[in-house]
Amino acid sequence: MPDLSIQELLSPELLLKISDYSLLSRLAVKGFLSGIHPSTCHGSGNEFVQYRNYTPGDDLKLLDWKLLARRNKLCTKIFAEETNMRCAIVLDASASMAYKGKNAIGTKFHYASAVAACLASLCHQQIDQAGLFIYADKILSATPPGHNAGNISHILATLQNVSPSNKANHLLALQKIGEYLKKRSLVVLLTDGYFQEKTLPYFLKQLKFSGHDCIVCQILDPDELHFPFQNTMQFIDSETSESRTATASLTRDEYLKKMNAFLEKTRQICLNYQADYLQINTSQSIAPVLTSYLNMRGGKH
Amino acid sequence: MLTFAYPAFLGALFALAVPIILHLLNRNHSQTLVFPSIQFLQKTALPREGRRKLRDLLLLLIRMLLFTLLILLLARPQWQKKEAPNATSSGRKGLLFLLDQSVSMRTAGQRARIQKIITEQMKAYSDWDCGLIGFSQEPKIIFRPSQKASQQILKWANNDLSFSFLTGDPDSALKQAAVLLSPYDKKRLLVLSDCQSNTWKNISAALSVDTEISFFPKLALPPHNAAIIQVHSTPLNHKKLRLTVELQNFGDSEENRTLSVRLGSQHQQQHVSIGPQKNTFAIFIFDQKDILIQGNAKLDLDAMPFDDQYSFWCGNPIQQKILAVLDDSPKNSQASALEFFFLQKAMNTKTAKSYNLFSIQSIDSSLLSAINLDDCQQLFLLGCAEHLSPDTWQKITAFVKQGGSLFITPGSSPQTALHLMQQCGLTKTRFLGIIGSDSKQAGLGLGWVQPDSCLGRLFTPQHPSDLFLFALHKYVHVSTPNQPNEKIILKTLDQRPALLQWTLEKGNAYFFTFNFTPQWSDFVLSQSFLPTINELCRCAIGEQTLSKKLYCGQTPPHYEQLNGTQDQPDRPINYSEPGLYQIGAHPIEYHIDPKESHLEVSKIDNLKRFLTRGINKGLPQAEYASPANPPIKLWKWTAILLALMVLLEGIAMTTMDRKDTKH
Numbered sequence: 001m002p003d004l005s006i007q008e009l010l011s012p013e014l015l016l017k018i019s020d021y022s023l024l025s026r027l028a029v030k031g032f033l034s035g036i037h038p039s040t041c042h043g044s045g046n047e048f049v050q051y052r053n054y055t056p057g058d059d060l061k062l063l064d065w066k067l068l069a070r071r072n073k074l075c076t077k078i079f080a081e082e083t084n085m086r087c088a089i090v091l092d093a094s095a096s097m098a099y100k101g102k103n104a105i106g107t108k109f110h111y112a113s114a115v116a117a118c119l120a121s122l123c124h125q126q127i128d129q130a131g132l133f134i135y136a137d138k139i140l141s142a143t144p145p146g147h148n149a150g151n152i153s154h155i156l157a158t159l160q161n162v163s164p165s166n167k168a169n170h171l172l173a174l175q176k177i178g179e180y181l182k183k184r185s186l187v188v189l190l191t192d193g194y195f196q197e198k199t200l201p202y203f204l205k206q207l208k209f210s211g212h213d214c215i216v217c218q219i220l221d222p223d224e225l226h227f228p229f230q231n232t233m234q235f236i237d238s239e240t241s242e243s244r245t246a247t248a249s250l251t252r253d254e255y256l257k258k259m260n261a262f263l264e265k266t267r268q269i270c271l272n273y274q275a276d277y278l279q280i281n282t283s284q285s286i287a288p289v290l291t292s293y294l295n296m297r298g299g300k301h
Numbered sequence: 302m303l304t305f306a307y308p309a310f311l312g313a314l315f316a317l318a319v320p321i322i323l324h325l326l327n328r329n330h331s332q333t334l335v336f337p338s339i340q341f342l343q344k345t346a347l348p349r350e351g352r353r354k355l356r357d358l359l360l361l362l363i364r365m366l367l368f369t370l371l372i373l374l375l376a377r378p379q380w381q382k383k384e385a386p387n388a389t390s391s392g393r394k395g396l397l398f399l400l401d402q403s404v405s406m407r408t409a410g411q412r413a414r415i416q417k418i419i420t421e422q423m424k425a426y427s428d429w430d431c432g433l434i435g436f437s438q439e440p441k442i443i444f445r446p447s448q449k450a451s452q453q454i455l456k457w458a459n460n461d462l463s464f465s466f467l468t469g470d471p472d473s474a475l476k477q478a479a480v481l482l483s484p485y486d487k488k489r490l491l492v493l494s495d496c497q498s499n500t501w502k503n504i505s506a507a508l509s510v511d512t513e514i515s516f517f518p519k520l521a522l523p524p525h526n527a528a529i530i531q532v533h534s535t536p537l538n539h540k541k542l543r544l545t546v547e548l549q550n551f552g553d554s555e556e557n558r559t560l561s562v563r564l565g566s567q568h569q570q571q572h573v574s575i576g577p578q579k580n581t582f583a584i585f586i587f588d589q590k591d592i593l594i595q596g597n598a599k600l601d602l603d604a605m606p607f608d609d610q611y612s613f614w615c616g617n618p619i620q621q622k623i624l625a626v627l628d629d630s631p632k633n634s635q636a637s638a639l640e641f642f643f644l645q646k647a648m649n650t651k652t653a654k655s656y657n658l659f660s661i662q663s664i665d666s667s668l669l670s671a672i673n674l675d676d677c678q679q680l681f682l683l684g685c686a687e688h689l690s691p692d693t694w695q696k697i698t699a700f701v702k703q704g705g706s707l708f709i710t711p712g713s714s715p716q717t718a719l720h721l722m723q724q725c726g727l728t729k730t731r732f733l734g735i736i737g738s739d740s741k742q743a744g745l746g747l748g749w750v751q752p753d754s755c756l757g758r759l760f761t762p763q764h765p766s767d768l769f770l771f772a773l774h775k776y777v778h779v780s781t782p783n784q785p786n787e788k789i790i791l792k793t794l795d796q797r798p799a800l801l802q803w804t805l806e807k808g809n810a811y812f813f814t815f816n817f818t819p820q821w822s823d824f825v826l827s828q829s830f831l832p833t834i835n836e837l838c839r840c841a842i843g844e845q846t847l848s849k850k851l852y853c854g855q856t857p858p859h860y861e862q863l864n865g866t867q868d869q870p871d872r873p874i875n876y877s878e879p880g881l882y883q884i885g886a887h888p889i890e891y892h893i894d895p896k897e898s899h900l901e902v903s904k905i906d907n908l909k910r911f912l913t914r915g916i917n918k919g920l921p922q923a924e925y926a927s928p929a930n931p932p933i934k935l936w937k938w939t940a941i942l943l944a945l946m947v948l949l950e951g952i953a954m955t956t957m958d959r960k961d962t963k964h
Binding site for chain 2: 097192235243
């Protein structure tokens with residue numbers, strides 16, 4: 001399959017398909033614009049939450065006059081406030097993301113970029129603040145979530161200009177990103193997930209304690225999932241440049257066994273830290289993958 | 302020392318480089334892949350791959366060895382022991398000239414070339430024992446190899462070198478050469494021949510492998526040659542002769558030549574054009590001034606002059622004598638005379654205008670016993686068969702057995718005649734009656750001709766009316782022959798024999814069931830009579846040509862008269878040269894065999910290979926010249942090794958397949 005660029009992956013048809021969905025934060029976020037996400041603040045929302053006793057200084061317009069008439073008791077109505085969300089898209093741009101198998105639509109990085117662009121576009125559409133962090137051995141690009149009009153354009157331009165290279169230093173990069181996100185946000189991690197053993201739990205734990213909502217998208221090529229090779233080949237690690245000669249037909253079973261165990265372990269870690277886990281195969285079209293996930297997450301208008 | 306019978310096959314060993322080159326070209330093309338992460342890949346494939354490589358290498362070696370052995374087998378290896386210095390070996394060197402003396406060597410300048418070659422070679426091999434064998438149809442040892450013969454050969458080549466008019470056959474000469482050279486340690490055969498393929502195509506003798514053979518391309522045939530193949534003369538009306546001269550061009554370019562024909566004092570000339578590799582005919586008309594004349598045809602001479610002249614006989618073929626025996630009994634003499642009248646008329650028609658092959662005479666039956674039948678070829682018994690004595694019949698039977706032809710017509714008593722013929726052993730046909738003796742059965746006709754008889758050829762089925770349109774009033778009814786030497790030539794409409802042929806040794810007897818009078822049939826009055834009788838008589842004497850044409854070297858024929866005496870030639874016949882002779886009244890022509898005029902040449906390399914291939918057909922082993930140390934043939938061992946390699950390859954393949962299946 002030809003390697004498609006972001007522009008080609010991010011087609012108007014795709015944007016139209018996902019425009020029916022919204023990216024909802026499961027946790028209450030603290031925005032200062034009214035939006036569709038639950039806020040940690042109560043006040044001017046439309047949804048009634050509870051009554052509380054009137055205390056002097058409360059706005060008299062929140063006083064429930066009908067209740068005062070029935071029960072002769074001063075009660076104030078409390079409404080859940082709906083606000084906008086901060087969404088931080090974290091994109092892995094290590095060398096391993098540059099791989100493209102025969103059956104893939106594009107490289108893993110291009111695929112992840114397209115997903116990131118879709119999500120950023122969706123956030124922009126629902127007046128959320130979208131930010132983009134790209135990392136490899138260090139932070140390559142950091143666009144904090146913002147709501148100004150040029151933010152989405154900047155994100156898309158950044159996605160086009162970055163190309164995957166170098167060995168990923170997940171721990172360092174994710175620590176720094178964690179430090180960037182002071183307010184509650186939705187963190188979408190787009191990576192192939194070849195972390196060191198304790199990196200992902202540490203990162204997810206840090207995010208959870210900071211009150212962030214997290215989605216882990218593990219983007220993998222069909223070649224990594226099925227290992228369809230036959231001959232004896234020399235495999236070179238894209239990040240470490242280490243080479244290993246192996247007869248694919250002989251080592252396939254062992255490889256698949258280890259790979260499946262790794263995927264299962266990653267999924268289990270995500271579950272433990274209440275993060276969404278989404279495994280994406282780059283041979284699939286982006287639209288059905290995203291729409292099914294967003295649908296499952298409950299964001300259909 | 303290892304030698305090969307067919308070393309050219311060793312060139313195929315270069316093909317062994319092909320798999321190695323392919324391997325070298327492909328070795329750097331191992332497939333590499335930059336993979337996202339190899340942390341889940343194991344290195345387990347490497348040791349297995351190594352084993353596989355080793356097995357592949359082993360298999361490659363086996364197959365290359367197999368291919369090498371196959372090539373060696375084709376090249377026929379042999380081990381030639383080095384000739385150890387032998388006390389008994391004299392180290393003698395023998396040189397033998399094999400001189401082709403066939404007529405094709407009579408080309409212009411060939412003699413001088415051969416003389417020059419012999420002189421040069423004698424100088425070059427002055428210390429060798431030299432000998433010379435000449436051959437045409439038969440080999441002739443002119444000089445046995447010896448040191449003394451060298452000077453004699455030179456002298457002979459300068460003074461007595463000659464060529465025959467015969468075809469060449471080198472086979473026997475080669476066998477003799479092998480025998481003559483066998484005592485020598487170093488053998489050399491110098492073949493002085495034009496290598497004409499007709500001469501060299503049927504050789505079977507072979508020389509020993511250590512004989513060095515040299516041919517001389519200088520002696521090649523010229524590129525152009527046209528020849529007179531043969532001349533036929535045909536007598537025409539008004540004492541004219543037609544001569545047909547057949548010419549052939551053996552070259553690859555058109556020949557424009559002048560053909561002159563001389564016949565007695567007459568001379569004619571024509572310009573002829575003969576296409577490449579084509580035959581053509583030139584026709585001449587001459588006045589026939591004599592019964593038998595010698596003629597000569599001549600083309601303007603080319604590089605092969607021997608076939609440009611052709612002497613021939615022309616004139617009338619010898620007349621065949623026919624004796625008609627008439628019945629002299631008063632009762633039947635008139636009918637018999639009438640039969641003779643019609644017969645004479647049939648045989649002598651147009652005598653005045655054209656040449657007649659037959660001359661007919663008549664005698665009375667009572668005189669037949671006293672007549673010598675030796676000088677006649679055909680005998681007609683016209684209705685007189687029953688009046689001949691048994692002794693006369695014995696005489697007639699002997700005449701037939703010696704090659705004479707007998708024609709019998711029924712007379713007054715065909716029953717008696719057939720009885721006499723049965724007694725003398727001429728036939729076994731039985732008399733059954735006479736059909737048409739009463740008026741009721743009159744009006745029958747002929748209805749069937751034996752297709753493969755002489756009359757069958759004359760009266761074709763397409764034109765049966767030629768013979769059929771006459772009435773048969775009366776005929777003798779005889780039994781249908783059941784003997785292999787008896788057959789029916791003509792049948793009546795009611796499928797009964799009308800003319801029977803009885804073959805007796807060299808001759809034939811023909812029995813008509815009706816005679817040649819109008820009382821019996823209208824046959825004599827019809828147009829069929831003359832051709833039927835003429836054709837029967839011609840068939841009886843066979844194909845008659847004027848002269849017998851023979852090639853030089855063929856023995857002359859014997860002509861015997863019926864009395865057993867043999868005709869003698871007019872002068873002693875030298876049948877190894879062209880010439881014209883007469884044996885008795887029979888003209889004989891001797892010509893050069895046209896095979897010698899062909900320009901096709903055998904390839905010298907092929908001849909050398911064929912001559913030294915080591916096969917000694919028709920020659921006893923002891924007599925055959927063989928090298929002192931015959932080479933040990935190794936092809937059997939090579940074949941065994943090859944078979945072993947095939948087996949090994951099969952085992953290796955099976956083992957590998959099994960291991961691969963396990964994995």
